[in-house]
Amino acid sequence: MNWTCELIEAHLSDYLDRLLEAGERSAFEAHAAACPRCAPLVKSVQSLVTGLHRLEPIEAPPRLAVSILDQTLGPRAKKEGFRAWLAWLQPVWQPRFVYGAVSVLVTLAVLLQALGVQWRKPAMADLNPVNIYRGADRRAHLVYARGVKFVTDLRVVYEIQSRLRPEAEPQPAPQQKPAPGQSTGPEQKSPRELNRANENRDLSVLACAMGALPARSAQ
Amino acid sequence: MRRHTRRIYNLCYRFTSNRHESEDLTQEVFLRIYRTLASYRSAHGGFATWMTSVTRNLLIDHYRRTKRDRMTDSLDDAMFKIEEKESAGRRPDQAALLGELSEQVQRALSRISPDLREAVILRDLQGLEYAEIQDVLQVPEGTVKSRINRGRIELARMLEQMGLRPE
Numbered sequence: 117m118n119w120t121c122e123l124i125e126a127h128l129s130d131y132l133d134r135l136l137e138a139g140e141r142s143a144f145e146a147h148a149a150a151c152p153r154c155a156p157l158v159k160s161v162q163s164l165v166t167g168l169h170r171l172e173p174i175e176a177p178p179r180l181a182v183s184i185l186d187q188t189l190g191p192r193a194k195k196e197g198f199r200a201w202l203a204w205l206q207p208v209w210q211p212r213f214v215y216g217a218v219s220v221l222v223t224l225a226v227l228l229q230a231l232g233v234q235w236r237k238p239a240m241a242d243l244n245p246v247n248i249y250r251g252a253d254r255r256a257h258l259v260y261a262r263g264v265k266f267v268t269d270l271r272v273v274y275e276i277q278s279r280l281r282p283e284a285e286p287q288p289a290p291q292q293k294p295a296p297g298q299s300t301g302p303e304q305k306s307p308r309e310l311n312r313a314n315e316n317r318d319l320s321v322l323a324c325a326m327g328a329l330p331a332r333s334a335q
Numbered sequence: 336m337r338r339h340t341r342r343i344y345n346l347c348y349r350f351t352s353n354r355h356e357s358e359d360l361t362q363e364v365f366l367r368i369y370r371t372l373a374s375y376r377s378a379h380g381g382f383a384t385w386m387t388s389v390t391r392n393l394l395i396d397h398y399r400r401t402k403r404d405r406m407t408d409s410l411d412d413a414m415f416k417i418e419e420k421e422s423a424g425r426r427p428d429q430a431a432l433l434g435e436l437s438e439q440v441q442r443a444l445s446r447i448s449p450d451l452r453e454a455v456i457l458r459d460l461q462g463l464e465y466a467e468i469q470d471v472l473q474v475p476e477g478t479v480k481s482r483i484n485r486g487r488i489e490l491a492r493m494l495e496q497m498g499l500r501p502e
Contacts, residue, residue, distance in 0.1 A: 129484035133465075160491040168459040171437050176344035177358060181337055184362050188369040 119147040124154045131158075132165055230255060340365075342383075342461070343390050349456045350394045352445045360397060364390045380470045387463070388471045391453060398449050443493040451486030458483045 124147055130136050131144050148158045229235075231252050233242045241247055343364050347357035367389055375385050444452050457463045457471060468479050 125488065126481075126484065129480060129487060132487075157488070157491075160495060161487050164487060164491040164494060165459055167436055168440065168455075169462075171440065171460065173341055173345045174348055176337075176341045176361065180344065180358055180361060181340045184340065184365045185336075187362060187366055 119143050121151060121154050124148060124151070125157065128158060128161055132162060339383075339386065343386065346387065346390050346456065346461060347394065349441065349444060349460055350449075350452060351397065352441050356397070356401075360390075360393060364393055367393065380467070384463075384467050384470050387457070387461070387467075388473075391457075391471055394453070395449070439494055439497055440490070443490050443497065446493055447486060447489045451482050451489060454479060454482035455486035455490060459487070 124144065127136065127140075127144065131141065134141075136144060148154045231248050233248075233251070242251075340361060344357055344361045347360040347364070348354060351357055351360065364386070368386060371389070375382065444456070447455075453472070454468065457468045458465075463471070465476060465479055465483075468483075469476050472479060472482075474482075
């Protein structure tokens with residue numbers, strides 16, 4: 117395409133908006149650079165477009181959005197008296213905010229409880245840093261002592277249980293079903309009798325283990 | 336809401352060059368959108384494009400109504416705009432330059448034909464794509480391109496006549 121001044125003017129926006137092909141673009145630039153008529157035109161329009169893009173949007177008056185809402189959705193009813201006084205709470209009274217406030221309160225309550233603040237008889241002395249420190253120290257020692265006692269008790273119980281547990285007995289061989297008319301050997305004891313026997317045996321074993329009774333009498 | 340209000344207000348102001356008229360027109364645009372919301376179909380384009388179309392139609396109606404007594408910018412508006420630019424955190428000299436450019440562009444815009452004016456406003460001040468402008472103006476793409484091109488050239492020549500060259 118032979119780029120004349122008319123073509124340059126007609127495709128000026130295509131050039132500025134980068135709608136020309138690479139070949140057309142270079143031909144356009146070559147003509148615009150060499151032509152004394154087109155060069156200032158291209159430059160001025162280019163500057164104009166750059167300037168227009170740099171212009172910031174004008175802020176609409178703040179009352180405009182309100183008046184639009186009034187005209188479309190109707191004027192909002194003004195709150196009076198008690199409701200007007202509580203109007204500032206409206207943005208605060210959101211589920212997210214309430215949830216956050218409750219979480220903070222619960223955390224504070226747990227912390228104060230841990231620090232030993234008495235809820236039933238509150239006193240200014242409870243807020244004294246020294247008292248808070250002592251209360252926290254006392255609480256920490258109590259928790260530690262309780263933990264130690266619990267672990268010790270647990271160890272004693274496990275030790276007794278391990279000593280009372282009968283030694284692993286060999287698995288009895290599977291008994292064959294006796295033939296009809298054949299004797300089944302000694303009669304089996306009832307569960308109550310078995311329990312009583314086990315109880316006596318356990319007591320003797322426990323006594324031996326603890327050394328409370330002489331081994332002979334335990335037998 | 337505020338974003339759309341600002342966009343529509345800017346469109347109206349750039350077209351009419353009058354703040355009070357722009358406020359009234361912006362309200363009118365939103366009223367019309369509110370009443371004809373049921374007629375909007377997303378298949379026919381984006382909501383913003385539809386809003387721009389409604390605004391453009393109202394602007395054209397307004398242009399025809401006030402053809403005789405149209406006025407250019409008032410001095411109060413110009414001063415108000417420069418103050419706005421300064422308060423936006425820009426250096427005062429830069430703000431003054433941009434404010435002056437904005438004023439000159441506004442004056443030049445008000446002197447070119449409405450067809451070219453709306454095309455340049457939509458493209459260079461509202462940042463719409465060619466296809467969107469085609470939807471808004473309901474004219475072929477070639478016409479859109481031609482109007483934008485002629486509008487830019489006329490605007491640049493007019494600014495040169497005013498002794499202003501945007502850098």
